[in-house]
Amino acid sequence: MKQHELYIYNSLSKTKEKFTPIHQGAVGMYVCGPTVYSNVHLGNCRTFLSFDLVFRYLKHLGYKVRYVRNITDAGHLENDGESGDDPILKKARIEQLEPMEVVQKYTVDFHTTMAKFNALPPSIEPTATGHIIEQIQIVENIIKEGFAYEKNGSVYFDVLKFNETNQYGKLSGRKLEDMIANTRELSAQTDKKNPQDFALWKKAEPQHIMRWPSPWGEGFPGWHLECTAMSTKYLGNNFDIHGGGMDLKFPHHECEIAQAEACNHSSPVNYWMHANMLTLNGKKMSKSTGNFILPNEMFTGENDILSKPFSPTVTKFFMYQAHYRSILDFSSEALEASEKGFNKLMDGYRMLMDVNTSEESSIDIENWRNECYNAMNDDFNSPILIANLFEAVKFANSLKDEKETISERDLSLLKQTLHDFLFDVLGLQDTNSENSADGEKLAAAVEILIQLRNQARANKDFAMSDNIREALSAKGIQLKDGKDGTTFQVMS
Structure with a gap:
C-alpha cells in the first residue's frame, strides 16, 4: 500500500480527520442509493459519482473496499418519509404497472446511466424488499430496548426517550426543541406520543399494495430503517464510511444514527460524508419542482437548457472540477470550458507517447506526483488534482518543443501517474482512443475522407x-x- 495519509471531512465532527480504518487494509463504505420510481437525474448522479471517486481512490491506495449501495424499492413515503403517497405506488398507478415493474424499469435505467459515466458497480447492491426480515428484527430490538412503541399496527421511535441518554441531532447540529416544525404529522395524528417521533413500521391501509406480515400486523418499513438494516448486515455494527447527499443528513441519517445506537449501543459510523447539490439556474435540482435535466437529455442534446450535447465523460469531468462538498451550478458556458479542458488533458496525455528521452530530467516529476496525491489525500480534492494534471500537459508541451528534458525513468513515472489519475481514479474515458476496435475503424474512415x-x-x-x-x-x-498534414479530433 502506498504510504499516504488520507484526511476526510467528517460531517459528524465537522472537521477533517485522519482516516484510520477499523480493520487495517480494508474499508467498509455504505452509500444511500436511489429510490427507483423515475429516471435518475444529474443531481443524483453527482452524489453517486462523488462516491465512485472515493471508491476508486481507496482502491488505488491499495485498500480492499466493500462498497454497499442500496436500492430503495419498497418506496418510502413522501414528506420526509412519514406521510403522503408512496412514489413507487403512485408511478405504478399512472403507468398501470405492478410496483415491481416500476422498480425494475428504473433500476435498469439507473445502472445504464451509471455505466455510461463509467462508474464502478458497488460490491453489494441490496434492496429494501430483500431485507424485510432484518428490518423487523431491528424494530423488535428497539422496542425491547425501550426506545420504540406500537400503536394501532404502527411502530414509532421514541425520540424524547432516546434523547434522555443519547444525543438526537448531533449530525445535523439541530436541537430537539427546534425540531417540531420539521416533523410531519401522520394521517393518524393521535398515534404518536410526540411529533418528533418517526415511523419504524407503518400499518398498511387497504389501498396499500406493497405490504408484509409483521408482529404488529401487515405493513411496510419506515424510510430510515432499511439503511440501518442493510449497512449493519453487510458492514457490521460499526463501519468506516457512510455517504449520501447533503439533503439526507436530516432526517434520514440522523434517524439512522438513533436507530443503530438504540439497537446496538454503539455509534454506527466513524466517518460521515455528504456530497453537495448540483444546481440548475441557481436552484436545487429536484424532481418534485421540475428543475432538473436527465443525463440522456444532456448526452443527446435533446433539451432546452444547453447549447449542444455533452458526453458522459465531459459531464463527469465538469463535476470533478468542483469539490464534492461544494455546490455546483452548471451552464452551457461552464460545460464548454470543461470540454476544452478535457480535450487538452487527453491531447497532453497522448503527446507523451511520442516524447524523446534524455539522460537527465529538467522536470521534478516526483514532486509533481506527490502534489497529485496530496490533493486527493486532502478530502478527495479533485479540482486541485485536476489543476496538477494540467501541469503535466505543460510538461508534455515543453518536452515536445524540446524546451525541457526527461529521463526514461521519469517519463515512465509521468505517463503511469497521469494514466492512474485520469483513468483509474477519476474514471475518465479517452473518447479519441485508438486502442479500441471502434476507434481504429473511425480513424480509417476519417482518413479516407481526408x-x-x-x-x-x-x-x-x-x-x-x-x-x-x-x-x-x-x-x-x-x-x-x-x-x-491533416489530423482529426473527436469533440467530446
Missing part, C-alpha cells in the same frame, strides 16, 4: 473540400491542417 478532401483541394474543388470539413464538423469530428 484523402478525398486533399484530392479535392489539389483539383481546386474548394466547395467539395469545405463540404467534407463541414460535414465532419457537424458530426463532432474536427479536422486540423498542419505542416505535417
Whole structure:
C-alpha cells in the first residue's frame, strides 16, 4: 500500500480527520442509493459519482473496499418519509404497472446511466424488499430496548426517550426543541406520543399494495430503517464510511444514527460524508419542482437548457472540477470550458507517447506526483488534482518543443501517474482512443475522407473540400491542417 495519509471531512465532527480504518487494509463504505420510481437525474448522479471517486481512490491506495449501495424499492413515503403517497405506488398507478415493474424499469435505467459515466458497480447492491426480515428484527430490538412503541399496527421511535441518554441531532447540529416544525404529522395524528417521533413500521391501509406480515400486523418499513438494516448486515455494527447527499443528513441519517445506537449501543459510523447539490439556474435540482435535466437529455442534446450535447465523460469531468462538498451550478458556458479542458488533458496525455528521452530530467516529476496525491489525500480534492494534471500537459508541451528534458525513468513515472489519475481514479474515458476496435475503424474512415478532401483541394474543388470539413464538423469530428498534414479530433 502506498504510504499516504488520507484526511476526510467528517460531517459528524465537522472537521477533517485522519482516516484510520477499523480493520487495517480494508474499508467498509455504505452509500444511500436511489429510490427507483423515475429516471435518475444529474443531481443524483453527482452524489453517486462523488462516491465512485472515493471508491476508486481507496482502491488505488491499495485498500480492499466493500462498497454497499442500496436500492430503495419498497418506496418510502413522501414528506420526509412519514406521510403522503408512496412514489413507487403512485408511478405504478399512472403507468398501470405492478410496483415491481416500476422498480425494475428504473433500476435498469439507473445502472445504464451509471455505466455510461463509467462508474464502478458497488460490491453489494441490496434492496429494501430483500431485507424485510432484518428490518423487523431491528424494530423488535428497539422496542425491547425501550426506545420504540406500537400503536394501532404502527411502530414509532421514541425520540424524547432516546434523547434522555443519547444525543438526537448531533449530525445535523439541530436541537430537539427546534425540531417540531420539521416533523410531519401522520394521517393518524393521535398515534404518536410526540411529533418528533418517526415511523419504524407503518400499518398498511387497504389501498396499500406493497405490504408484509409483521408482529404488529401487515405493513411496510419506515424510510430510515432499511439503511440501518442493510449497512449493519453487510458492514457490521460499526463501519468506516457512510455517504449520501447533503439533503439526507436530516432526517434520514440522523434517524439512522438513533436507530443503530438504540439497537446496538454503539455509534454506527466513524466517518460521515455528504456530497453537495448540483444546481440548475441557481436552484436545487429536484424532481418534485421540475428543475432538473436527465443525463440522456444532456448526452443527446435533446433539451432546452444547453447549447449542444455533452458526453458522459465531459459531464463527469465538469463535476470533478468542483469539490464534492461544494455546490455546483452548471451552464452551457461552464460545460464548454470543461470540454476544452478535457480535450487538452487527453491531447497532453497522448503527446507523451511520442516524447524523446534524455539522460537527465529538467522536470521534478516526483514532486509533481506527490502534489497529485496530496490533493486527493486532502478530502478527495479533485479540482486541485485536476489543476496538477494540467501541469503535466505543460510538461508534455515543453518536452515536445524540446524546451525541457526527461529521463526514461521519469517519463515512465509521468505517463503511469497521469494514466492512474485520469483513468483509474477519476474514471475518465479517452473518447479519441485508438486502442479500441471502434476507434481504429473511425480513424480509417476519417482518413479516407481526408484523402478525398486533399484530392479535392489539389483539383481546386474548394466547395467539395469545405463540404467534407463541414460535414465532419457537424458530426463532432474536427479536422486540423498542419505542416505535417491533416489530423482529426473527436469533440467530446
